[in-house]
Amino acid sequence: MTAGARPARRGRPGHAREDVIRAGVELFNEQGYDATSVSDLTGRLGLTKSALYHHVDSKEQILQIALEDALGGLEQALADALQQPSAAERLQTIIRGAVRVLTDRQPQVTLLLRLRGNSEIETAALARRRRFDRTVTALMREAQSEGLVRSDLDAGVATRLIFGMINSVVEWYRPDGPVDPDLLREEILRVALGGLAART
Amino acid sequence: MTAGARPARRGRPGHAREDVIRAGVELFNEQGYDATSVSDLTGRLGLTKSALYHHVDSKEQILQIALEDALGGLEQALADALQQPSAAERLQTIIRGAVRVLTDRQPQVTLLLRLRGNSEIETAALARRRRFDRTVTALMREAQSEGLVRSDLDAGVATRLIFGMINSVVEWYRPDGPVDPDLLREEILRVALGGLAART
DNA sequence: GTCTATAAATGGATAGAC
DNA sequence: GTCTATCCATTTATAGAC
Known part of the structure; x- marks a missing residue:
């Protein structure tokens, strides 16, 4: 010990x-x-x-440490995605990376996603989160330009919908639960790109 | 007046x-x-x-009234869906219906989706919400049995992912914003069934 | 590293006058 | 329908002994 x-x-x-x-x-x-x-x-x-x-030091410091953990993970995943050579890979990498951070750091990310901006620490974290969202939206727009993602849909709306799906994982995924995180990651990618409908 | x-x-x-x-x-x-x-x-x-x-009467009574409004709307949408003649229509109807309730009663549904179960009123509302979720999962399973939805995915996970996407709408949709609720409803249905990928 | 005791402020809610 | 004044429980946080 x-x-x-x-x-x-x-x-x-x-x-x-x-x-x-x-x-x-x-x-x-x-x-x-x-x-x-x-x-x-x-x-x-x-x-x-x-x-x-x-x-x-305070109750809020506990929150702050957790938020740093969540934001650090997401920002690192985004940095990794930005280094990919193609728009398709950049988009896929940020989706996979975000799901991985959500499953690896579920408690911390859950706190981040529920923030309301009730203190300086919360508003600062929300600003970092919005910055992340904006960059992801740019990746989505890029994927649309290259014809990988349908363009009959605003990039901001598309990003919000897909990340709404991704982020909702924190509400039910548990590391000791029945769902394997690696499988879940690939399932989310498939549903995000191909949808629920059976292949015809 | x-x-x-x-x-x-x-x-x-x-x-x-x-x-x-x-x-x-x-x-x-x-x-x-x-x-x-x-x-x-x-x-x-x-x-x-x-x-x-x-x-x-109390602060909590305000919450209770709002929750009743949200749950009543969702339960009505589900009842409408259950009256449809086919599994495909039942699934599509509950997706469209849920999005409509979310956009029509955004503030009330937002409160419902953020509940933690910190009082009897909250746990009662959460129980009603879980009942709704279970019935929707049954509709999803039915759609899988009929070959409308891919079966290489657990019905519970599929429902959680799609309703994660749908529910996330409350986080950004505003009635006076730029996004038209009728268009959004159809876009969500298309993304849920067909995904983001461009038609090849 | 943990304790008892307490400060100082704020929480939800009420009494009773107008 | 709104007010002033107040109750009492609970809040975050600190002082200082062991």
Whole structure:
């Protein structure tokens, strides 16, 4: 438990900051950020408020750390997609990458997708999310120009619909559930490009 | 102002219950239900808490009325779909019907889709929503059996993906925005069945 | 690293006058 | 139908002992 390569748990026993963050994000997702009190969180962790505030500066800091994790993952996926050589590959790569981030970091992304902009931290995160959305819309428009995606549909609407489908995965996907994330990723890509209809 | 056919505004002037509900739902959607205080609401309406409580029994009652509106609309759309003569028409009708309810009652449905189950009213609404989802999944399965929808995809996953796409409309559609709701409805149906890919 | 105790503000809701 | 004033529970967060 004193760790090998990873210097995870230095010093005395008790709760680590990491545990507090994880439990906080979990609870925020179950009840909503605003509906979750610090007492709720200490109740679940089995410690007092003072002890909790020894690990984190504020309730909002827990949110901030989770949002950074979610946004960092999505931005990295977008950077990867932008390096692809063709418009088709760029679009496919961002769709696959986004689904992978959603399944890998479901709790953090869930928080991001539910933000309302009620504080500076929330509005800053929403601004980063909008930047991501704009770049993805540009990829969609590019795919339309090259004839890969139908053009009888506004690129913004198309992006919102497809990412609406992708993002909704956080509402039901669970890592320990029956759905395999790798299969899901390919299924989403197929439904996004080819739709539900049976091949005729 | 004393109304003709509709006995809308009986008695003295001032705010009507209807105004309070509408403003409340609007504010709940902007900030989240839990993040919205009764003071926020009285601030927007320009009256005091006591005056507001003359119109409604509680903050939660505003939520309840909105949820009934959303669920009633979705359940009616489902009843209409179930009366269609073929599986193909039943599936298409519930997709079109759901989109119509989302655009017609965007604020109310938005509240429904964001519920976390933090009170008895919320859990009751979520139970009704799950019942709706189960029936739609049965329609999807039926469409698969008849060869209308590809069967290399679990009916539950397919329903979640398509309704994830449909439901995401509440996040950006606005009645006074640039997107025509009738066109959007047909575009969603086309993307759901045929996907984004250009016809080859 | 955790505790008891408490501060200071805000939450939803009510009493009773006008 | 709206007001002032208030109740009481709960909120986030801190002080200081162990």
